Amino acid sequence: MSENTRVDARGLSCPQPVVETKKAMGKQAGGTIEVLVDTVTSRENVSRLARNQGWEVTAEELPDGGFKVTITKA
């Protein structure tokens, strides 16, 4: 299983970004998952989920106004 996954959740309704992130976290015990979202709300929701599950979270704004949330776990 790849330790580097990308979830493209841009444009998905609440709570699908969280659901897809949770599914991705379930498939790998650690590593890095990049989640692309398009709203602040989704960025917050994905970040909150990841922190609650013990992952480290960083988020950056993309040129198109969306966000890349990178979550990592050793």
Add this chain to the structure above:
Amino acid sequence: MFSGLNRLLMSRGGPAITGAVVGILAPVLSFLGNPANMGICVACFGRDIAGALGMHRAAVVQYIRPELSGFILGSLLAALMYKEFKPRTGSSPIIRFFLGMFAMIGALVFLGCPWRAYIRLSAGDLNAIPGIIGLSVGVIIGILFLWNGFSLGRSYPAKKAMGMIMPAFAVVLLALLILAPTFGPDGAGPIFFSETGPGSQHAPIAIALGVGLLVGWLAQRTRFCTVGAIRDLVMLRDFHLFNGVLAFIAAAFITNLLLGQFNLGMEGQPVAHTNILWNFMGMVLSGLAFTLAGGCPGRMFIMSGEGDGDAGIFILGMLVGAGIAHNFSLASSPAGPGAFGPSATIVGIIFCLAIGFLMREKVTV
């Protein structure tokens, strides 16, 4: 001070703050003239607006409720100020229209949106309990679909003008409320206002609009959502939205006690019926439709203020659903469910189940 307040609203406690404020203000609005246990009800108010626009002719429930315009415009202002105004659309709008329509029909079989279900409970109306249980069951069915890949597809960025359609609609509604044009046939309409019944009962316009703007602002900043609350609690064991609902019920309970509006029991509750089965089933339909669409009706108004055209379509579906609910004798009354309310509820549930099974998408790349 403003940025400190915003940080507080954006924190995990934000939804609880919004819940408490709505919980206090809703009974106060009833005290100031809104119908009993209906200080704020997104479904009932949508139904009243549909009636005022002549989409149904139930003469007792016609009024343009400024609270709902306030929700959209308060959310718009907050979204503009914090750079969260993002016009977007294209996620199965036609399905969202029908989800809105059936969500409204279910809500009018119960007689209230989730917000009103909690308000009714806080005022001692025990008929709210089967409704809230039904709402939770509907949400849980929706969650099962979500876990199994349900999706209405992506929305895409749109032009600013598209995002301003629902705010403009909100302003037009306010103008119609104030101008109240009557150039229809027989000197009545096209805007209708109830002379008796719940539609004739309303708080002063400025206060109602002010509360709407405040709640719209707060809900935009805190993402307050009464359906998301149950969903996140069940799916993710995440309490932060649910705390908003608990704060809402607690604050409304205390405010109703203080204002002498608490009355425990099932019989004789205002704008409510005692049929347990259809209080339950109506909200199963609503809860499922709201979950498939991504939020409670209040949240839909907030998102439409942020430029979400799909939420706007859902709202228009709700208005049409309200028209249908009264024109086709689906809506309940204090006497009980409407003649065809139960069958429409079943049709709605079948529709939602079909959408749930048929709309799937694989997302991870």
